[in-house]
Amino acid sequence: MYDSVEMISGAILALLAVYVLFQFLKAIRLVPQQEAYIVERLGNYHKTLEAGFHALVPFIDRVRYKQDLREQAIPVEPQDCFTKDNVRVRVDGVIYLSVMDPVNASYGVTNYRQAAIQLAQTTTRSVIGRMELDTTFQERALISSRVVEVLSEVEQTWGMKVHRYEIKNIDTPRTVQKAMERQMTAERERRATVARSEGRQESSINDAEGEKQELINESEGEREKRINEAEGRAEEIKAIADATAEAIEQVARAVDTPGGEEAVKLQLAEQYLHALAHLGRRENQILLPTDLTRYDRIIDGLALDDFKVEAITDAQGDGAPGSIPDDDAADAERKPEEG
Numbered sequence: 001m002y003d004s005v006e007m008i009s010g011a012i013l014a015l016l017a018v019y020v021l022f023q024f025l026k027a028i029r030l031v032p033q034q035e036a037y038i039v040e041r042l043g044n045y046h047k048t049l050e051a052g053f054h055a056l057v058p059f060i061d062r063v064r065y066k067q068d069l070r071e072q073a074i075p076v077e078p079q080d081c082f083t084k085d086n087v088r089v090r091v092d093g094v095i096y097l098s099v100m101d102p103v104n105a106s107y108g109v110t111n112y113r114q115a116a117i118q119l120a121q122t123t124t125r126s127v128i129g130r131m132e133l134d135t136t137f138q139e140r141a142l143i144s145s146r147v148v149e150v151l152s153e154v155e156q157t158w159g160m161k162v163h164r165y166e167i168k169n170i171d172t173p174r175t176v177q178k179a180m181e182r183q184m185t186a187e188r189e190r191r192a193t194v195a196r197s198e199g200r201q202e203s204s205i206n207d208a209e210g211e212k213q214e215l216i217n218e219s220e221g222e223r224e225k226r227i228n229e230a231e232g233r234a235e236e237i238k239a240i241a242d243a244t245a246e247a248i249e250q251v252a253r254a255v256d257t258p259g260g261e262e263a264v265k266l267q268l269a270e271q272y273l274h275a276l277a278h279l280g281r282r283e284n285q286i287l288l289p290t291d292l293t294r295y296d297r298i299i300d301g302l303a304l305d306d307f308k309v310e311a312i313t314d315a316q317g318d319g320a321p322g323s324i325p326d327d328d329a330a331d332a333e334r335k336p337e338e339g
Helices: 002-026 102-107 112-128 133-138 140-152 174-256 260-277 295-302 326-338
Strands: 028-031 035-041 044-049 052-055 061-068 072-082 088-099 160-171
Touching: 002 028, 028 035, 035 102, 044 102, 061 102, 072 112, 088 112, 088 140, 112 140, 112 160, 133 140, 140 160
Parallel strands: none
Antiparallel strands: 028 052, 035 044, 035 061, 072 088, 088 160
């Protein structure tokens, strides 16, 4: 019996020794990077252990909470919300936050992760309830900013920092989706119709502008053509006039030379005979005032002896073709009529 008591006592002492050793070993703490341990002494907060080696007092100190200081992505489960126009939608999202004060995160709220999720959900329902359905799809940034603003009000109390809140999905009932699809189809058709009409309008305007520019170019081309033709005719007339004036002047000088009058008479006789040769043509219709065979009488009737061709120079000294004096010109006009 004594031996059994000793064995039991030895076992108890061994267990106590192992327990004490375990407590001493447990009092030695190696805190990882980006983590913080909350130490309580006799049930009260004592200190916060940061990254590194730490030794605690066995049986008195204990690590009560372990807080991760890294940024965390916490999913927000889908929830039903009603818009201002009484349409039910399901909204979910993601909260990005990190622990800034391990003590407040441990004692300020029971579970800061769950608390942040609940607050984000209630805020989302409140914001969506003040929006219409079409606005909820366009104002996701407004909803996210409002949730972050509300969560920032409890950051100091809960010892955390909310960096951002992102809405993942906004799901609507199937009936609402069909109505939205019909609306979008109608809107696309309206835009296509407007685009086609604007295209036709632009095409008509471009065609009109093109025709206008073509007419302007044609008119300007015609104007330039007429100007060039007029200038050409003017140059031609001027050249002919200059040549005629020079020829008359040369004829006048030739008449003043010895034998000039005989040459003029001979030239007139040749032209007269050439004209007689063509009188018999069928297309010619003429009146014969005299006997065409009496050439000498016709030449005498022209009174070429009375013509005096002289070179007259104007007052400015310019060389001008010769002309007939007024008295002689009047006689010359009367004599052919008399002949």
